[in-house]
Amino acid sequence: MASNLLTTLSEISLNTSGSTLLLIISLLVAIGLSYFVYRSTIPPVPLGWRILLMSLRAAVVMIIILLLFEPILSITRRKQEKPVVAVLLDNSASMALNDQKVNRRTELKNTLNAEIFHRTSGNFNFAFYPYSHQLFDELDSVPDSMTLNGDGTDIRRALAELKERLAEKYFGAALLITDGADNLGENPARYAANYGVPIYPIAIGDPAEQKDVLISNYVTNEIAYAGTRVPVDVYVRSSGFSGQRVQVTLNHANQTLDTQIVQLSGNSFEQKVRLHFSPEKEGVFKYEVRIPEMAGELTKINNSKTFYIKILKSKLKLLIVAGSPGADFLFLKRALEADENFEVQSFVEKRRGRFYNNLTLPNPEQLAKFDCLILVDYPRRTSRTESLQKIKSALAKGKPLFVLSGKNTDYAKLLTLNDFIPLAAIPQKGPEQIIYMKQLPQGVHHPLLRLAEDDSENIEKWQELPPSFFNLNSVKLQNTAQSLAVLDMDRSGGFRRRALPLVVVRSSGKRKSAAVLTYGLWRWDLLMWGVGKNNSSYLTFLQNTIRWLTTDDDSKLVKIVANKEIYRSGEEVKFTAQVYFEDYQPVDGAEVTVQLQSAKGKQNLALSNAGQGRYEGRFQVLEGGDYEFTGTAHLQSRVLGRDSGKFSVEEFSLEYQNTRMNEDLLKRIASESGGEFFTSENFSGLKEKLTFPDKFITLKNEWEIWNRLPLLITCILLLSAEWFIRKRKGML
Numbered sequence: 001m002a003s004n005l006l007t008t009l010s011e012i013s014l015n016t017s018g019s020t021l022l023l024i025i026s027l028l029v030a031i032g033l034s035y036f037v038y039r040s041t042i043p044p045v046p047l048g049w050r051i052l053l054m055s056l057r058a059a060v061v062m063i064i065i066l067l068l069f070e071p072i073l074s075i076t077r078r079k080q081e082k083p084v085v086a087v088l089l090d091n092s093a094s095m096a097l098n099d100q101k102v103n104r105r106t107e108l109k110n111t112l113n114a115e116i117f118h119r120t121s122g123n124f125n126f127a128f129y130p131y132s133h134q135l136f137d138e139l140d141s142v143p144d145s146m147t148l149n150g151d152g153t154d155i156r157r158a159l160a161e162l163k164e165r166l167a168e169k170y171f172g173a174a175l176l177i178t179d180g181a182d183n184l185g186e187n188p189a190r191y192a193a194n195y196g197v198p199i200y201p202i203a204i205g206d207p208a209e210q211k212d213v214l215i216s217n218y219v220t221n222e223i224a225y226a227g228t229r230v231p232v233d234v235y236v237r238s239s240g241f242s243g244q245r246v247q248v249t250l251n252h253a254n255q256t257l258d259t260q261i262v263q264l265s266g267n268s269f270e271q272k273v274r275l276h277f278s279p280e281k282e283g284v285f286k287y288e289v290r291i292p293e294m295a296g297e298l299t300k301i302n303n304s305k306t307f308y309i310k311i312l313k314s315k316l317k318l319l320i321v322a323g324s325p326g327a328d329f330l331f332l333k334r335a336l337e338a339d340e341n342f343e344v345q346s347f348v349e350k351r352r353g354r355f356y357n358n359l360t361l362p363n364p365e366q367l368a369k370f371d372c373l374i375l376v377d378y379p380r381r382t383s384r385t386e387s388l389q390k391i392k393s394a395l396a397k398g399k400p401l402f403v404l405s406g407k408n409t410d411y412a413k414l415l416t417l418n419d420f421i422p423l424a425a426i427p428q429k430g431p432e433q434i435i436y437m438k439q440l441p442q443g444v445h446h447p448l449l450r451l452a453e454d455d456s457e458n459i460e461k462w463q464e465l466p467p468s469f470f471n472l473n474s475v476k477l478q479n480t481a482q483s484l485a486v487l488d489m490d491r492s493g494g495f496r497r498r499a500l501p502l503v504v505v506r507s508s509g510k511r512k513s514a515a516v517l518t519y520g521l522w523r524w525d526l527l528m529w530g531v532g533k534n535n536s537s538y539l540t541f542l543q544n545t546i547r548w549l550t551t552d553d554d555s556k557l558v559k560i561v562a563n564k565e566i567y568r569s570g571e572e573v574k575f576t577a578q579v580y581f582e583d584y585q586p587v588d589g590a591e592v593t594v595q596l597q598s599a600k601g602k603q604n605l606a607l608s609n610a611g612q613g614r615y616e617g618r619f620q621v622l623e624g625g626d627y628e629f630t631g632t633a634h635l636q637s638r639v640l641g642r643d644s645g646k647f648s649v650e651e652f653s654l655e656y657q658n659t660r661m662n663e664d665l666l667k668r669i670a671s672e673s674g675g676e677f678f679t680s681e682n683f684s685g686l687k688e689k690l691t692f693p694d695k696f697i698t699l700k701n702e703w704e705i706w707n708r709l710p711l712l713i714t715c716i717l718l719l720s721a722e723w724f725i726r727k728r729k730g731m732l
Helices: 020-038 047-068 104-112 155-165 188-192 327-337 385-396 411-417 455-463 523-529 536-550 663-673 709-729
Strands: 004-015 072-081 084-090 125-131 171-178 199-203 212-220 223-225 230-239 245-252 255-263 267-277 283-290 304-312 316-322 342-348 372-376 401-404 428-435 437-439 468-474 481-487 501-508 511-516 558-562 572-579 591-598 601-611 614-620 625-635 638-649 696-704
Touching: 020 047, 047 709, 084 155, 104 171, 125 155, 155 171, 155 188, 171 663, 188 663, 199 663, 212 283, 212 304, 230 245, 230 283, 245 267, 255 267, 316 327, 316 536, 327 342, 327 372, 327 523, 327 536, 372 385, 372 536, 385 411, 401 536, 437 455, 511 536, 523 536, 558 591, 558 625, 558 638, 572 591, 572 601, 572 625, 572 638, 591 614
Parallel strands: 084 125, 084 171, 171 199, 223 304, 316 342, 316 372, 372 401, 401 511
Antiparallel strands: 004 072, 072 696, 212 230, 230 267, 245 255, 245 283, 283 304, 428 468, 437 481, 481 501, 501 511, 558 572, 572 614, 591 601, 591 625, 601 614, 625 638
């Protein structure tokens, strides 16, 4: 890379820790004492021997004195540094396209064969870096050919990583050889404005719209239910085929599920086509939307898209048993019935334990057909034992339970379900008070209370909820229960009790339950509208709770999950791990690694510690297909546990969505950075632009002479020589 043009020796100095005058006086005294010792000897020796002995003694004493003053030898040099001109080479798949006028691969090769890249310059050095979705390692020289197979282009990231790698060098300028098809990351032109060095794009490709027909996008549900009609909106974009009719098909497992005819506009505008299908089985299935290949179009690769949809069984069946037709019940029922994923049936108790409309609870076998049981301010003092026994029998079959306490809940009767609820003893009731709720650290990260992906945003959403009601003086939980939120002592004015649990969960194998011990949750819906917001937090909390209760989840000590099961190409996968000791206390300081495996190989990802036993990591996926991951948690040399899972990435290439050379973007990058835009056909004026001011760096080397072993050895040798001569001459 950069080499020295000129290095000059600027200064040599010897520095000591004490006074220079004192050092000189000490050295003169050393010489004087040596002279005094050997001016006459017994027996007398010739003058030559006395001078030699005097010199040996003086040298030893002078070295010792120098060591006492801790001398440091400094040598300063001035070096002229040669600038580096970095050449960013776009290695993405769009660089291999055949435009109407040129072949981009050939155009790139001709550009790199230009004289400027092969002739040694005395003013600067070239450094070649290929990139696509990230910056790759520097090449040894100008490449003869490139693979041109990157699945995405992120110019902004490539520029940022380049600047970081050349931070210790004289970074003079950047050449950007690309078609400008930037489809990942942030706007590179905005980033170039503060880049600090000029950027000179050399454009590859034709800026005119290319003759092509493509599926630019689709919109459908990521999750659907068996037996329902699922819409798939397909967006078709075309250029150069105005008025022609094409067939858009939806396929699965080599079968055509639906088809529509669309007349192409040919003006590069998107046209929407709606297709439908009705899945029959549960699972994650792969679908394809396709349009036929047109004669003379740029590429057929973008004529189809594949995607995945997770098919669940028919809607979740929820049973609500309420102690009265109060506000909490009415708002809950309305919220759940508005969700198309739920099928809700309710029983509301009236006097003497009977239910409205002369209904009776179904028998345990029928209750077991529901996916989740919800108790709202139930049971009450008048609730019948036989109804509770039916619920207890259904819970014994593994059904999850959601308990929403109320003002009149009879906890003694509720404790007949103690094998299935988080409570361990009958709570002591007290006066009703208005209170606020606060998440515990484990609650911030628990899926039940996850209102937003970002932790701070999640906490803020809970804090903005209006207060609710509470009438308990004491709460005792089961050993296997976990408190997620407690009473906020700071905001609940005048409430002097300890921070009692308000939201608790219990999970034992596949048996789950959740309980909310505060009531008046209807306020989280109605009152939020009064402050200019909406009921999204209330709805999300209910959906999270039902989803967590109805999802199988064993009690593993190490849990590693991806935030989704299905991703689009270029989307970021977020891994989250939770690590516990055997007593379910969170583990901090563990090493958590995730290994991803696809058809093209393996990759490793280290997760970072987010605190409270939680670890996080991100990974950007570009290639479509099925991925499996295995995660392991280590603490020192001990393996705490392992977990595994899988996800799918839709087979969709970003590189074939915008196929023309993006001249506008490249000109903006050049303008914002202080560079100049060139094309591959004419960049002869580039060399004149690559002139840089001289830059010198100062190199200073220091040696601690007093701390060197050779000096000690020299003293010993000199003293030994003096002693040897004195002995040979018989001197005293």
